[in-house]
Amino acid sequence: MASPPDPQNGKPPARPLDRGILPQLLGYGLRRAQSAVFADFAATFAKAGEALTPGEFGLLVLVERNAGLSQMALARALSIDRSTLVPILNRLQARGLLLRHASPTDGRTHALALTPAGERALAKFARLVKAHEKRIGSNLSATEMRMLIELLEKVHAAAGSL
Amino acid sequence: MASPPDPQNGKPPARPLDRGILPQLLGYGLRRAQSAVFADFAATFAKAGEALTPGEFGLLVLVERNAGLSQMALARALSIDRSTLVPILNRLQARGLLLRHASPTDGRTHALALTPAGERALAKFARLVKAHEKRIGSNLSATEMRMLIELLEKVHAAAGSL
DNA sequence: TATTGTTATACTCTATAACTATA
DNA sequence: TATAGTTATAGAGTATAACAATA
Numbered sequence: 001m002a003s004p005p006d007p008q009n010g011k012p013p014a015r016p017l018d019r020g021i022l023p024q025l026l027g028y029g030l031r032r033a034q035s036a037v038f039a040d041f042a043a044t045f046a047k048a049g050e051a052l053t054p055g056e057f058g059l060l061v062l063v064e065r066n067a068g069l070s071q072m073a074l075a076r077a078l079s080i081d082r083s084t085l086v087p088i089l090n091r092l093q094a095r096g097l098l099l100r101h102a103s104p105t106d107g108r109t110h111a112l113a114l115t116p117a118g119e120r121a122l123a124k125f126a127r128l129v130k131a132h133e134k135r136i137g138s139n140l141s142a143t144e145m146r147m148l149i150e151l152l153e154k155v156h157a158a159a160g161s162l
Numbered sequence: 163m164a165s166p167p168d169p170q171n172g173k174p175p176a177r178p179l180d181r182g183i184l185p186q187l188l189g190y191g192l193r194r195a196q197s198a199v200f201a202d203f204a205a206t207f208a209k210a211g212e213a214l215t216p217g218e219f220g221l222l223v224l225v226e227r228n229a230g231l232s233q234m235a236l237a238r239a240l241s242i243d244r245s246t247l248v249p250i251l252n253r254l255q256a257r258g259l260l261l262r263h264a265s266p267t268d269g270r271t272h273a274l275a276l277t278p279a280g281e282r283a284l285a286k287f288a289r290l291v292k293a294h295e296k297r298i299g300s301n302l303s304a305t306e307m308r309m310l311i312e313l314l315e316k317v318h319a320a321a322g323s324l
Numbered sequence: 325t326a327t328t329g330t331t332a333t334a335c336t337c338t339a340t341a342a343c344t345a346t347a
Numbered sequence: 348t349a350t351a352g353t354t355a356t357a358g359a360g361t362a363t364a365a366c367a368a369t370a
Contacts, residue, residue, distance in 0.1 A: 016229040017239045021288070024202050025295055026307065027199050027216055031316040034196045035241065036321035054189055055337090065180040072351060077179045079197065084338055086353060100352095108346045108351040126183070133188055139316040145188065148317070151310045152191040154301040159198035217360090234328060246361060248330060262329095270328040270369045 026155070039137050044132040045125075054127055058094065060122050063098055063112050070109040071100075097121055188317070199298050206294040207287075214287055218254065222284050225274050227259055232271040259283055266299075 022028045038054065045052050053076070062077055063069070068141050071089065075082040089112070092098050097118035100110035114122065184190045200216065207214050217240070224239055225231070233251065237244040253275070254260050259280035262272035276284065299307050 010182040017224055017231070020223045020227040022220055022223055024311070025291065026299060026311060026314075027291075027295065028220065029311045029318070030192070030199055031197050031216060031220075033317045033321070034192050034312040036318045037192055040190060040321040042321070053336095054193060058184055058190065058193075061182045061184055062179055065182040069179065070351075073179070079205060080337085081339060082352070083340080083354080087336085106347075106351085109263075110352075129187065129189075136317055136321040137188055140313065143315075144313055148310070148313045149186070149188060149191045151302065151306055151313070152195040154306075155195045155298055155310070156191070156198045158301040159195070159202040159298040215359090232328075242360085243362060244329070245331080245363080249359085268328085268370075272329075 012055075030155075041129075041132050044128050044135070048124075048128055050125070050128065053077040056088070057125055057129060059088065059092070060097065060114065060118065060125065060159055064119065064122055065112050067113045068101075068103075070103070071112065072109070074112060092118075168291065169213055192317075202298055203291075203294050206290055206297070210286075210290055212287070212290065217286055218250070219291060221254070222259065222276065222280065222287065226276050226281065229275045230263075230265075230273040232265070232268075233274065234271070236274060254280075 033144055041054050059074070059078065062074060066073075072082055075085045078085070089098070089100070092101065096115055098112060098114050101113060103109045103111045140148065166253050203216050219237070221240065224236060228235075233247055234244055237247045240247070251260070251262070255262065258277055260274060263275060265271045267271045303312065
């Protein structure tokens with residue numbers, strides 16, 4: 001094949017840079033994949049008229065599956081500080097997706113739970129996430145997808161044991 | 163084996179939460195692996211008395227391998243806005259690692275280059291990155307590592323083509 | 325007119341430290 | 348004393364909009 005004519009007339013061809021050792025680094029590949037996946041996640045939700053981050057989706061799933069859990073327990077599960085969690089919960093609560101109930105057994109803690117609207121929203125979000133996952137995995141066979149998730153978990157285990 | 167006695171006496175055993183569908187999601191595994199890898203990167207550098215982010219390392223490699231490139235070209239390669247790059251370059255320049263030279267051919271652009279101290283620092287950083295890569299890949303065979311990087315590139319390609 | 329770099333501004337994620345209420 | 352949640356604050360990463368210098 002002849003190389004196709006450069007569509008950017010006049011401009012320097014924007015030859016790709018020399019990336020040196022970077023393409024052989026796992027950390028680099030991980031960052032690039034993550035960044036592209038994040039962008040696709042955002043685009044998927046934007047196209048559906050919704051706005052949600054992967055972190056918010058994960059939080060909602062945890063609250064749904066573990067209703068009544070405290071902010072500390074949730075912060076631990078998300079590996080973030082309890083003070084970091086506060087504005088995130090404020091936002092989701094302001095959107096009517098979750099509530100801080102009073103705990104009947106410990107006056108210090110809040111029992112987190114989704115609202116009915118939050119349950120409905122999460123069902124829709126889960127459908128969008130499935131479409132998103134299908135798209136980002138479209139270059140992979142089912143076997144490759146399983147293997148990739150497994151390998152990522154091994155990396156998490158190796159790097160996480162500091 | 164009998165389950166070992168819980169070291170957290172008195173406290174609720176902190177039973178791991180139900181994560182629902184999350185562990186089967188590629189995006190979730192990607193975020194977790196990335197987060198753990200980032201933490202190991204930071205710890206590796208901190209232990210050596212250095213402070214550098216993966217992004218800064220990538221930037222320095224690009225400048226070294228493509229000396230004279232402009233801030234726009236670098237921003238494009240990093241997929242960030244040109245205004246985002248300014249404070250990052252300011253910081254690295256203040257550390258004496260790189261310089262903005264005047265371009266001889268275009269008065270609008272800066273020709274970026276590492277300083278001699280920057281070259282020496284990058285050599286040390288590269289050694290630290292290699293040790294870090296070895297650690298995060300310690301649960302993987304050489305074949306698995308190659309496959310993982312390849313699969314991540316496929317994901318990047320699928321998600322990047324929005 | 326268009327491009328490059330900079331500044332001003334804003335928003336989010338992250339943390340630490342200090343405060344209040346409760347245990 | 349210790350824990351849970353909140354607030355105040357700060358730093359880094361990201362963006363958009365507007366500006367000056369240059370092409």
